[in-house]
Protein backbone atom coordinates (compact mmCIF):
# COMPACT_ATOMS: atom_id res chain seq x y z
CA UNK A 1 0.00 0.00 0.00
CA UNK A 2 2.77 2.37 0.88
CA UNK A 3 4.42 2.08 -2.51
CA UNK A 4 1.08 2.45 -4.31
CA UNK A 5 0.43 5.66 -2.35
CA UNK A 6 3.94 6.83 -3.16
CA UNK A 7 3.33 6.34 -6.89
CA UNK A 8 0.08 8.24 -6.65
CA UNK A 9 1.83 11.16 -4.97
CA UNK A 10 4.58 11.03 -7.60
CA UNK A 11 1.97 11.04 -10.37
CA UNK A 12 0.21 14.04 -8.82
CA UNK A 13 3.50 15.91 -8.46
CA UNK A 14 4.44 15.15 -12.07
CA UNK A 15 1.05 16.42 -13.22
CA UNK A 16 1.46 19.59 -11.19
CA UNK A 17 4.95 20.07 -12.61
CA UNK A 18 3.69 19.56 -16.15
CA UNK A 19 0.85 22.04 -15.64
CA UNK A 20 3.30 24.55 -14.16
CA UNK A 21 5.58 24.23 -17.19
CA UNK A 22 2.62 24.67 -19.55
CA UNK A 23 1.36 27.66 -17.54
CA UNK A 24 4.79 29.30 -17.54
CA UNK A 25 5.14 28.80 -21.27
CA UNK A 26 1.71 30.25 -21.92
CA UNK A 27 2.50 33.20 -19.68
CA UNK A 28 5.74 33.95 -21.48
CA UNK A 29 3.98 33.65 -24.84
CA UNK A 30 1.42 36.19 -23.65
CA UNK A 31 4.22 38.63 -22.94
CA UNK A 32 4.67 37.97 -19.22
CA UNK A 33 7.92 39.19 -17.68
CA UNK A 34 8.19 41.43 -20.70
CA UNK A 35 8.87 44.53 -18.67
CA UNK A 36 5.25 45.54 -18.41
CA UNK A 37 4.90 44.17 -14.88
CA UNK A 38 6.02 47.30 -13.12
CA UNK A 39 5.33 49.57 -16.04
CA UNK A 40 1.66 49.41 -15.30
CA UNK A 41 2.38 51.26 -12.05
CA UNK A 42 3.88 54.08 -14.12
CA UNK A 43 6.88 54.66 -11.86
CA UNK A 44 7.84 58.29 -12.08
CA UNK A 45 11.40 57.68 -11.00
CA UNK A 46 13.18 54.40 -11.13
CA UNK A 47 16.72 54.47 -9.86
CA UNK A 48 17.40 50.87 -10.82
CA UNK A 49 15.87 49.08 -13.75
CA UNK A 50 14.52 45.68 -12.84
CA UNK A 51 15.79 42.93 -15.04
CA UNK A 52 13.32 40.94 -17.05
CA UNK A 53 12.93 38.18 -14.51
CA UNK A 54 12.61 40.57 -11.59
CA UNK A 55 9.82 40.35 -9.07
CA UNK A 56 6.87 38.64 -10.64
CA UNK A 57 3.32 39.82 -10.73
CA UNK A 58 2.67 38.30 -7.32
CA UNK A 59 0.90 41.38 -6.09
CA UNK A 60 -1.99 40.72 -8.36
CA UNK A 61 -1.77 36.97 -8.63
CA UNK A 62 -1.29 35.94 -5.02
CA UNK A 63 -4.30 34.64 -3.20
CA UNK A 64 -3.56 35.37 0.38
CA UNK A 65 -4.40 33.16 3.32
CA UNK A 66 -6.62 30.93 1.25
CA UNK A 67 -6.23 27.34 2.31
CA UNK A 68 -6.66 25.42 -0.92
CA UNK A 69 -5.47 21.98 -1.86
CA UNK A 70 -2.13 22.96 -3.32
CA UNK A 71 0.55 20.35 -3.75
CA UNK A 72 2.22 21.28 -0.47
CA UNK A 73 -0.86 21.85 1.62
CA UNK A 74 -1.28 19.56 4.57
CA UNK A 75 2.06 17.79 4.18
CA UNK A 76 4.11 17.83 7.38
CA UNK A 77 7.39 19.65 6.71
CA UNK A 78 10.20 17.07 6.58
CA UNK A 79 12.09 18.40 9.59
CA UNK A 80 9.02 17.89 11.77
CA UNK A 81 8.63 14.20 10.88
CA UNK A 82 8.01 12.09 13.97
CA UNK A 83 6.91 15.06 16.05
CA UNK A 84 3.92 15.04 18.34
CA UNK A 85 1.49 17.83 17.54
CA UNK A 86 -1.70 19.32 18.90
CA UNK A 87 -3.71 22.16 17.43
CA UNK A 88 -5.22 24.81 19.70
CA UNK A 89 -8.55 26.61 19.27
CA UNK A 90 -6.87 29.34 17.21
CA UNK A 91 -5.47 26.82 14.73
CA UNK A 92 -1.91 27.17 15.99
CA UNK A 93 0.10 23.94 16.03
CA UNK A 94 2.03 23.10 19.21
CA UNK A 95 4.57 20.36 18.72
CA UNK A 96 7.55 18.55 20.18
CA UNK A 97 10.16 16.83 18.05
CA UNK A 98 11.54 13.38 18.91
CA UNK A 99 14.61 15.28 20.18
CA UNK A 100 12.47 17.27 22.57
CA UNK A 101 12.48 20.63 20.77
CA UNK A 102 9.21 22.48 21.36
CA UNK A 103 7.74 24.49 18.51
CA UNK A 104 4.64 26.29 17.32
CA UNK A 105 3.42 26.73 13.76
CA UNK A 106 1.18 29.53 12.55
CA UNK A 107 -0.54 28.92 9.23
CA UNK A 108 -0.21 25.16 8.84
CA UNK A 109 -1.68 24.14 5.50
CA UNK A 110 -1.97 27.71 4.18
CA UNK A 111 -0.78 28.01 0.61
CA UNK A 112 -0.46 30.76 -1.96
CA UNK A 113 -0.79 30.18 -5.67
CA UNK A 114 2.91 29.63 -6.22
CA UNK A 115 3.96 26.25 -4.88
CA UNK A 116 7.59 26.18 -3.84
CA UNK A 117 7.72 29.93 -3.34
CA UNK A 118 6.93 32.11 -0.34
CA UNK A 119 6.84 35.89 -0.59
CA UNK A 120 7.74 38.38 2.15
CA UNK A 121 7.12 42.06 2.77
CA UNK A 122 8.66 44.01 5.65
CA UNK A 123 7.78 47.41 7.09
CA UNK A 124 9.63 49.45 9.71
CA UNK A 125 8.45 50.96 12.96
CA UNK A 126 4.95 51.61 14.10
CA UNK A 127 5.42 54.08 16.98
CA UNK A 128 2.92 55.77 19.25
CA UNK A 129 4.46 59.24 19.47
CA UNK A 130 3.27 62.70 20.52
CA UNK A 131 2.74 63.20 16.77
CA UNK A 132 1.07 59.94 15.74
CA UNK A 133 -1.27 59.54 18.72
CA UNK A 134 -3.26 62.77 18.09
CA UNK A 135 -3.70 61.71 14.46
CA UNK A 136 -4.86 58.23 15.50
CA UNK A 137 -7.15 59.91 18.04
CA UNK A 138 -8.70 62.04 15.31
CA UNK A 139 -9.15 58.96 13.11
CA UNK A 140 -11.41 57.34 15.71
CA UNK A 141 -14.51 59.21 16.75
CA UNK A 142 -13.86 62.64 18.19
CA UNK A 143 -10.55 63.91 19.53
CA UNK A 144 -10.12 63.25 23.22
CA UNK A 145 -12.74 60.51 23.46
CA UNK A 146 -10.13 57.91 24.33
CA UNK A 147 -10.58 56.07 21.05
CA UNK A 148 -7.69 55.59 18.63
CA UNK A 149 -7.31 54.10 15.19
CA UNK A 150 -3.93 53.66 13.50
CA UNK A 151 -5.33 51.68 10.58
CA UNK A 152 -6.00 54.71 8.30
CA UNK A 153 -2.24 55.39 8.21
CA UNK A 154 -2.04 52.19 6.11
CA UNK A 155 -4.99 52.81 3.76
CA UNK A 156 -2.84 53.20 0.64
CA UNK A 157 -0.34 50.39 1.30
CA UNK A 158 -2.53 47.72 2.89
CA UNK A 159 -3.59 46.17 -0.45
CA UNK A 160 0.06 45.86 -1.51
CA UNK A 161 1.07 44.36 1.85
CA UNK A 162 -1.82 41.91 1.70
CA UNK A 163 -0.42 40.36 -1.47
CA UNK A 164 2.47 38.71 0.36
CA UNK A 165 2.69 35.53 2.44
CA UNK A 166 4.96 36.73 5.26
CA UNK A 167 4.27 40.29 6.44
CA UNK A 168 6.65 41.80 9.00
CA UNK A 169 6.46 44.99 11.05
CA UNK A 170 8.38 46.39 14.01
CA UNK A 171 6.18 47.45 16.96
CA UNK A 172 8.40 49.95 18.77
CA UNK A 173 6.18 50.93 21.67
CA UNK A 174 4.28 49.08 24.39
CA UNK A 175 0.60 48.98 25.28
CA UNK A 176 0.55 49.37 29.08
CA UNK A 177 -3.04 50.58 29.23
CA UNK A 178 -4.82 53.94 29.27
CA UNK A 179 -4.79 54.01 33.08
CA UNK A 180 -1.01 54.42 33.00
CA UNK A 181 -1.43 57.43 30.73
CA UNK A 182 -0.40 57.49 27.08
CA UNK A 183 2.97 59.12 26.51
CA UNK A 184 5.45 59.81 23.74
CA UNK A 185 9.13 60.67 24.00
CA UNK A 186 11.11 59.64 25.95
CA UNK A 187 9.12 56.96 27.84
CA UNK A 188 6.47 55.63 25.51
CA UNK A 189 3.09 54.08 26.19
CA UNK A 190 0.58 53.79 23.36
CA UNK A 191 -3.02 52.70 22.81
CA UNK A 192 -4.07 49.10 22.26
CA UNK A 193 -5.24 50.25 18.83
CA UNK A 194 -1.65 49.75 17.69
CA UNK A 195 -2.12 45.98 17.84
CA UNK A 196 -5.49 46.17 16.13
CA UNK A 197 -3.99 48.12 13.23
CA UNK A 198 -1.22 45.57 12.78
CA UNK A 199 -3.78 42.76 12.69
CA UNK A 200 -6.24 44.65 10.47
CA UNK A 201 -3.58 45.52 7.89
CA UNK A 202 -2.64 41.86 7.85
CA UNK A 203 0.87 41.75 9.23
CA UNK A 204 1.71 38.36 10.70
CA UNK A 205 5.30 38.70 11.97
CA UNK A 206 5.76 41.35 14.66
CA UNK A 207 9.03 42.36 16.28
CA UNK A 208 8.51 43.27 19.93
CA UNK A 209 12.12 43.48 21.08
CA UNK A 210 13.04 47.16 21.10
CA UNK A 211 14.80 49.64 23.36
CA UNK A 212 11.31 50.76 24.44
CA UNK A 213 9.84 47.37 25.35
CA UNK A 214 10.68 47.98 29.02
CA UNK A 215 9.47 51.62 28.99
CA UNK A 216 6.53 50.88 31.28
CA UNK A 217 8.33 48.20 33.27
CA UNK A 218 7.57 44.52 33.52
CA UNK A 219 3.85 45.25 33.94
CA UNK A 220 3.90 47.10 30.63
CA UNK A 221 5.27 44.03 28.89
CA UNK A 222 2.72 41.76 30.56
CA UNK A 223 -0.11 44.13 29.65
CA UNK A 224 1.12 44.27 26.03
CA UNK A 225 1.13 40.50 25.78
CA UNK A 226 -2.43 40.44 27.11
CA UNK A 227 -3.31 42.70 24.17
CA UNK A 228 -1.39 40.53 21.70
CA UNK A 229 -3.34 37.50 22.95
CA UNK A 230 -6.43 39.03 21.38
CA UNK A 231 -4.73 38.61 18.00
CA UNK A 232 -3.51 35.00 17.98
CA UNK A 233 -2.86 35.19 14.24
CA UNK A 234 0.15 37.42 14.95
CA UNK A 235 3.50 35.77 15.61
CA UNK A 236 5.17 38.03 18.17
CA UNK A 237 8.97 37.78 18.31
CA UNK A 238 11.64 38.89 20.74
CA UNK A 239 9.51 39.16 23.89
CA UNK A 240 8.00 36.26 25.81
CA UNK A 241 6.39 35.67 29.19
CA UNK A 242 8.49 32.62 30.10
CA UNK A 243 11.88 31.05 29.48
CA UNK A 244 10.05 28.04 28.04
CA UNK A 245 8.29 30.23 25.49
CA UNK A 246 11.57 31.87 24.47
CA UNK A 247 13.10 28.43 23.95
CA UNK A 248 10.15 27.32 21.83
CA UNK A 249 10.78 27.68 18.10
CA UNK A 250 7.97 29.85 16.76
CA UNK A 251 7.34 29.36 13.07
CA UNK A 252 5.05 30.51 10.31
CA UNK A 253 4.31 28.07 7.52
CA UNK A 254 3.37 28.74 3.90
CA UNK A 255 3.24 26.22 1.08
CA UNK A 256 4.56 23.61 3.51
CA UNK A 257 7.77 25.63 4.08
CA UNK A 258 8.47 26.68 7.67
CA UNK A 259 10.07 29.95 8.73
CA UNK A 260 11.31 30.41 12.29
CA UNK A 261 11.12 33.98 13.57
CA UNK A 262 13.68 35.29 16.09
CA UNK A 263 14.13 38.87 17.32
CA UNK A 264 16.65 40.78 19.44
CA UNK A 265 17.43 44.31 20.63
CA UNK A 266 20.87 45.82 21.25
CA UNK A 267 19.73 47.01 24.64
CA UNK A 268 17.10 48.85 26.56
CA UNK A 269 16.75 52.43 27.70
CA UNK A 270 16.23 51.46 31.34
CA UNK A 271 18.25 48.33 31.90
CA UNK A 272 21.09 49.03 29.49
CA UNK A 273 22.55 46.01 27.78
CA UNK A 274 21.25 42.46 27.79
CA UNK A 275 23.61 41.56 30.64
CA UNK A 276 21.52 43.76 32.96
CA UNK A 277 18.10 42.59 31.82
CA UNK A 278 15.90 41.10 34.59
CA UNK A 279 15.66 37.91 32.54
CA UNK A 280 16.46 36.76 29.02
CA UNK A 281 12.90 36.43 27.75
CA UNK A 282 10.79 39.54 28.51
CA UNK A 283 13.10 41.14 25.97
CA UNK A 284 15.69 39.15 24.03
CA UNK A 285 18.95 41.07 24.03
CA UNK A 286 22.25 40.87 22.18
CA UNK A 287 23.88 37.84 23.77
CA UNK A 288 25.79 35.87 21.15
CA UNK A 289 25.76 32.60 23.07
CA UNK A 290 21.98 32.74 23.49
CA UNK A 291 21.38 33.92 19.92
CA UNK A 292 23.48 31.05 18.60
CA UNK A 293 21.51 28.58 20.72
CA UNK A 294 18.25 30.01 19.43
CA UNK A 295 19.35 29.91 15.78
CA UNK A 296 20.75 26.36 16.00
CA UNK A 297 17.56 25.17 17.68
CA UNK A 298 15.45 26.91 15.05
CA UNK A 299 17.48 25.39 12.22
CA UNK A 300 16.78 21.93 13.63
CA UNK A 301 13.07 22.31 13.00
CA UNK A 302 12.52 25.15 10.50
CA UNK A 303 13.34 25.29 6.79
CA UNK A 304 14.46 28.92 7.10
CA UNK A 305 15.24 31.41 9.87
CA UNK A 306 14.29 35.09 9.77
CA UNK A 307 15.97 37.30 12.38
CA UNK A 308 14.81 40.76 13.44
CA UNK A 309 17.56 42.97 14.88
CA UNK A 310 16.85 46.25 16.71
CA UNK A 311 20.14 48.09 16.41
CA UNK A 312 22.11 50.99 14.99
CA UNK A 313 22.77 54.64 15.73
CA UNK A 314 19.66 56.80 15.62
CA UNK A 315 19.37 59.20 12.67
CA UNK A 316 22.49 57.72 11.06
CA UNK A 317 22.39 56.13 7.63
CA UNK A 318 25.64 54.18 7.91
CA UNK A 319 25.51 50.95 9.92
CA UNK A 320 27.62 51.19 13.07
CA UNK A 321 30.35 48.77 14.15
CA UNK A 322 27.98 46.73 16.32
CA UNK A 323 25.55 46.28 13.42
CA UNK A 324 28.33 45.12 11.12
CA UNK A 325 29.69 42.76 13.78
CA UNK A 326 26.32 41.14 14.43
CA UNK A 327 25.48 41.02 10.72
CA UNK A 328 28.65 38.98 10.11
CA UNK A 329 27.80 36.84 13.15
CA UNK A 330 24.35 36.08 11.72
CA UNK A 331 25.87 35.35 8.29
CA UNK A 332 28.16 32.84 9.99
CA UNK A 333 25.12 31.25 11.62
CA UNK A 334 23.63 30.88 8.13
CA UNK A 335 20.31 32.57 8.86
CA UNK A 336 18.17 33.39 5.83
CA UNK A 337 17.29 37.07 6.27
CA UNK A 338 18.03 39.89 8.74
CA UNK A 339 15.43 42.64 9.19
CA UNK A 340 16.80 45.66 11.06
CA UNK A 341 15.20 48.63 12.76
CA UNK A 342 15.81 51.41 15.30
CA UNK A 343 17.61 54.27 13.52
CA UNK A 344 14.28 56.09 12.74
CA UNK A 345 15.65 56.69 9.26
CA UNK A 346 16.38 54.16 6.56
CA UNK A 347 19.72 52.41 6.46
CA UNK A 348 21.10 50.44 3.50
CA UNK A 349 20.33 46.86 2.52
CA UNK A 350 23.53 44.92 1.90
CA UNK A 351 24.80 41.41 1.35
CA UNK A 352 27.01 40.57 4.33
CA UNK A 353 29.53 37.75 4.29
CA UNK A 354 30.81 36.25 7.53
CA UNK A 355 34.11 34.59 8.38
CA UNK A 356 32.84 31.20 7.22
CA UNK A 357 31.99 32.53 3.77
CA UNK A 358 28.23 32.46 4.26
CA UNK A 359 26.36 35.48 2.96
CA UNK A 360 23.07 36.85 4.24
CA UNK A 361 20.95 39.75 3.06
CA UNK A 362 20.73 42.41 5.78
CA UNK A 363 18.20 45.21 5.77
CA UNK A 364 20.09 47.37 8.23
CA UNK A 365 17.28 49.84 8.79
CA UNK A 366 13.65 49.76 7.70
CA UNK A 367 13.06 53.25 9.16
CA UNK A 368 9.89 54.55 10.80
CA UNK A 369 6.82 53.45 8.88
CA UNK A 370 4.08 55.08 10.97
CA UNK A 371 5.40 57.67 13.41
CA UNK A 372 3.81 61.02 12.66
CA UNK A 373 7.27 62.62 12.52
CA UNK A 374 7.73 65.64 10.27
CA UNK A 375 11.46 65.53 9.47
CA UNK A 376 11.97 64.45 5.87
CA UNK A 377 14.64 61.89 6.81
CA UNK A 378 12.19 60.29 9.24
CA UNK A 379 9.13 60.20 7.04
CA UNK A 380 11.11 58.30 4.40
CA UNK A 381 10.76 54.58 4.90
CA UNK A 382 9.93 51.77 2.54
CA UNK A 383 8.72 48.26 2.06
CA UNK A 384 11.26 45.51 1.56
CA UNK A 385 10.06 42.53 -0.45
CA UNK A 386 11.60 39.26 -1.54
CA UNK A 387 10.80 35.70 -2.57
CA UNK A 388 11.96 32.58 -0.77
CA UNK A 389 12.23 29.77 -3.30
CA UNK A 390 12.39 26.14 -2.20
CA UNK A 391 15.61 24.49 -3.40
CA UNK A 392 14.99 20.96 -2.18
CA UNK A 393 16.73 21.42 1.17
CA UNK A 394 15.96 24.97 2.20
CA UNK A 395 15.18 28.27 0.57
CA UNK A 396 17.02 30.69 -1.70
CA UNK A 397 16.26 34.38 -1.30
CA UNK A 398 15.42 35.88 -4.68
CA UNK A 399 14.15 39.17 -6.11
CA UNK A 400 14.87 41.50 -3.18
CA UNK A 401 13.40 44.97 -3.81
CA UNK A 402 13.15 48.19 -1.80
CA UNK A 403 10.05 50.30 -2.43
CA UNK A 404 10.52 53.73 -0.83
CA UNK A 405 7.50 55.17 0.97
CA UNK A 406 6.71 58.32 2.92
CA UNK A 407 4.20 59.49 5.48
CA UNK A 408 2.18 61.94 3.46
CA UNK A 409 -0.77 64.28 3.61
CA UNK A 410 -2.32 67.02 1.53
CA UNK A 411 -3.95 68.43 4.62
CA UNK A 412 -6.43 65.57 4.92
CA UNK A 413 -5.64 62.05 6.07
CA UNK A 414 -2.05 61.35 7.06
CA UNK A 415 -1.01 58.05 5.55
CA UNK A 416 1.91 56.08 4.14
CA UNK A 417 2.28 56.19 0.37
CA UNK A 418 4.75 54.43 -1.89
CA UNK A 419 6.80 56.78 -4.06
CA UNK A 420 6.17 54.61 -7.12
CA UNK A 421 2.51 55.59 -6.90
CA UNK A 422 3.15 59.35 -6.66
CA UNK A 423 4.12 62.18 -8.98
CA UNK A 424 6.96 64.53 -8.06
CA UNK A 425 4.39 67.28 -7.60
CA UNK A 426 2.50 65.17 -5.06
CA UNK A 427 5.69 64.36 -3.18
CA UNK A 428 6.65 68.03 -3.08
CA UNK A 429 3.17 69.01 -1.90
CA UNK A 430 3.47 66.86 1.25
CA UNK A 431 2.19 68.91 4.17
CA UNK A 432 3.87 66.60 6.67
CA UNK A 433 7.44 67.77 6.07
CA UNK A 434 8.74 71.04 7.44
CA UNK A 435 12.50 70.99 6.92
CA UNK A 436 13.13 70.50 3.19
CA UNK A 437 11.88 72.60 0.32
CA UNK A 438 12.15 70.14 -2.56
CA UNK A 439 11.20 66.77 -1.13
CA UNK A 440 11.28 64.71 -4.32
CA UNK A 441 14.84 65.75 -5.19
CA UNK A 442 15.96 65.41 -1.58
CA UNK A 443 14.52 61.90 -1.27
CA UNK A 444 16.00 60.79 -4.59
CA UNK A 445 19.44 62.07 -3.57
CA UNK A 446 19.07 60.44 -0.16
CA UNK A 447 18.22 57.09 -1.75
CA UNK A 448 21.04 57.36 -4.30
CA UNK A 449 23.54 57.98 -1.49
CA UNK A 450 22.21 55.30 0.86
CA UNK A 451 24.34 52.51 -0.59
CA UNK A 452 21.52 50.10 -1.38
CA UNK A 453 22.68 46.83 -2.91
CA UNK A 454 19.22 45.80 -4.10
CA UNK A 455 16.87 47.38 -6.68
CA UNK A 456 15.09 50.51 -5.50
CA UNK A 457 11.74 51.00 -7.24
CA UNK A 458 10.16 54.44 -7.04
Ligand SMILES: [Zn+2]
Pocket residue numbers: 172210211212310341342343
Ligand atom coordinates in the same frame (compact mmCIF):
# COMPACT_ATOMS: atom_id res chain seq x y z
ZN1 LIG B 1 14.27 51.72 18.79
